[in-house]
Amino acid sequence: MEHTYxxxxxxxxAGASWRKSRHSNSQGNCVELAELSDGSIAVRNSRFPDGPALIYTRDEIRALVLGVKDGEFDGLMV
Incomplete structure (x- = not known):
């Protein structure tokens, strides 16, 4: 894989296999994630699949997921 940024x-x-949550809706209002060959995780907006991707380390994604599970972002769902 070429340099990612x-x-x-x-x-x-190239070759990214994008996945989205089963909780996403039919209007495509969700984010998609893909594991890259170097172990990092790419995130994109499903409404703009040709748009920019943000690249995170596994530790960064782990911290996000754990925060979501702990309810740390529930205030954003209002």
């Missing part, structure tokens, strides 16, 4: 076009991530 935050904000790169998601279409440049």
């Amino acid at each position: 935050n904000g790169m076009p998601a279409t440049d991530l």
